[in-house]
Amino acid sequence: MSDFPHIEYPISIPYQLRVYFTKHAFDVKNPLFRDLACSKESGNRRKVLIYVDEAVSQANPSLADQISAYFDRYSEDLRLMGVETLQGGESLKNDENCLHRIYGDIESRKICRHSYIVAIGGGALLDTVGFAAATAHRGIRHFRFPTTTLGQADAGVGVKNGVNYNRKKNFVGAFAPPFAVVNDFSFLETLPDMHLRNGYIEAIKVALIRDEKFFDWIEANAQALNRFEPAAMQEIIHRCAEHHVAHIATSGDPFEMGSVRPLDFGHWAAHKLEQLSEFALSHGEAVAIGIAIDTLYSEEMGYLDKDCSNRILSLLKRLNFETYSDQLERRNERGYPYVLEGLEEFREHLGGLLTITLLKRIGSRFEVHEMDTDVVLKSMNRLKELI
Ligand SMILES: NC(=O)c1ccc[n+]([C@@H]2O[C@H](COP(=O)([O-])OP(=O)(O)OC[C@H]3O[C@@H](n4cnc5c(N)ncnc54)[C@H](O)[C@@H]3O)[C@@H](O)[C@H]2O)c1
Ligand SMILES: [Zn+2]
Structure with missing residues (x-):
């Protein structure tokens, strides 16, 4: 000094x-x-x-x-x-x-x-x-x-x-x-149907990381949400907004100075997919795929049980979200999947140590500082098989 x-x-x-x-x-x-x-x-x-x-x-x-x-x-x-x-x-x-x-x-x-x-x-x-x-x-x-x-x-x-x-x-x-x-x-x-649906994915995300009961509610109301019934849409928006604002206001890090960003669950792959698709994939569509990847990854690594990951994937399907895109198969000149570059870009954007949110249960998350890229690829392959 x-x-x-x-x-x-x-x-x-x-x-x-x-x-x-x-x-x-x-x-x-x-x-x-x-x-x-x-x-x-x-x-x-x-x-x-x-x-x-x-x-x-x-x-x-x-x-x-x-x-x-x-x-x-x-x-x-x-x-x-x-x-x-x-x-x-x-x-x-x-x-x-x-x-x-x-x-x-x-x-x-x-x-x-x-x-x-x-x-x-x-x-x-x-x-x-x-x-x-x-x-x-x-x-x-x-x-x-x-x-x-x-x-x-x-x-x-x-x-x-x-x-x-x-x-x-x-x-x-x-x-x-x-x-x-x-x-x-x-x-x-x-608003066109595709964009009406897109908001649901951030609600699923916030339910997965914070609130099992909200996830149950989304499951129970999937039909009404698919029909875009105003009462169901207003409720999902209200509950999701409440979670976001509460998280920002009470997490102790509203301006994201630290490395933990649970609201970005599923987003490392999503942001890269949006970019790779030249933004043909919307943010909501890309986040659905990103959530599916990180859900299967959580399961493959033994953090999340299979019943939970099945429930998550089946809710995405019931709400008509695609969980796979050909963009996941694109490779650079060294044969390395482009999407995996999203991990490093995510770290760079955030600064400091790579910090990725994963799931322990529905409504409960934790953070890891590295991802096994072979397991990420295996998770993506499983998604391809589910098409
Ligand atoms: N600042 C943040 O914290 C934060 C968080 C999540 C996402 N985002 C960003 O938000 C963007 C995605 O937002 P989005 O999903 O609202 O999509 P968007 O802003 O791309 O809008 C989707 C399309 O709908 C049109 N549109 C908007 N309102 C309409 C209406 N009422 N009727 C008819 N058409 C309408 C728009 O012109 C656009 O073509 C991304 O850029 C994403 O990165 C920001
Ligand atoms: Zn988002």
């Missing part, structure tokens, strides 16, 4: 994770957004710049008018500085120009730290707009309105924002909790 005296003070910044549930958030009769934006914690903020996922605005042609009527109705409290559309989906996170466009809007609309940015869209749009908000002027408060099941249950309710770099998932990003999340169930009415 140095001979000179050093200076040290603790800094603690209280954050509040707030997730609200509603329908028709921009109906003039729904004061939720106005109340949140003008709450005691808001510090008298007024200016609002809104980004909408193009698929959402196409599916809801009256949304822009509704938003404008909403701000007219509450014009004493709020000022709308623009409603911009962005093409959502993973291509947005891969588009290096997109951040420049958002920064340009923030500059030209004079959005400052005393304004709000609102993101309405799928997880990819929320990640991108949230990152722009977190970095412009060193941080502008943002609201998230997730419009997919995966966004409402998982991607939208956390503290992470980011974009891809060089096709690597979330390589550039920031931890910046949103000012509030508004889960508006009415947006789900226009």
Whole structure:
């Protein structure tokens, strides 16, 4: 240590994770957004710049008018500085120009730290707009309105924002909790079935690592979930969001400074598969395969009994998730399976020691620091045989 005296003070910044549930958030009769934006914690903020996922605005042609009527109705409290559309989906996170466009809007609309940015869209749009908000002027408060099941249950309710770099998932990003999340169930009415289903996989993930009873509930409600019955969907979203927020708030590591990331169960392979498929596989589809691999791996290594792994795989099947992709067979010039590179990339992204979450039982997890690649390959082969 140095001979000179050093200076040290603790800094603690209280954050509040707030997730609200509603329908028709921009109906003039729904004061939720106005109340949140003008709450005691808001510090008298007024200016609002809104980004909408193009698929959402196409599916809801009256949304822009509704938003404008909403701000007219509450014009004493709020000022709308623009409603911009962005093409959502993973291509947005891969588009290096997109951040420049958002920064340009923030500059030209004079959005400052005393304004709000609102993101309405799928997880990819929320990640991108949230990152722009977190970095412009060193941080502008943002609201998230997730419009997919995966966004409402998982991607939208956390503290992470980011974009891809060089096709690597979330390589550039920031931890910046949103000012509030508004889960508006009415947006789900226009979501295609495949994306409706995708949110279920993060619920299965969180049930596997934290809550056996939730897993039982998903099993018992598989039929209703397959029919996308609103009551079942709303419940799975609510329970999954609750788990995510509770984990972030109480795990002691909200900004993931350590190495343990149980919410990333099944994700080391998933992120690599998304990249290998050039994002033809969606995040939810890739996570289903990643969970299947790590479940069979847990069984092959003797950590998880066969009945449990059968139950998990059969639930994935009942909910119509594929558990295999040809991408798992792709090899590099040295004959090494590309997907296994995902382990090293996962470690690199996290820093420190490789830490992978595995299962002991349904609802109970633990961590390992290495994976036997032969056993990973054997698990993948077993999945291929199950097709
Ligand atoms: N920040 C986090 O903590 C976190 C966690 C998990 C996942 N993610 C990220 O979230 C992304 C996946 O999010 P996603 O599953 O929501 O997919 P997505 O954002 O790619 O959206 C899926 C598709 O649905 C469209 N869409 C969105 N809402 C719609 C609606 N209501 N009606 C019709 N179409 C609609 C989008 O334009 C897109 O084409 C990935 O990039 C993933 O890495 C982030
Ligand atoms: Zn995920």
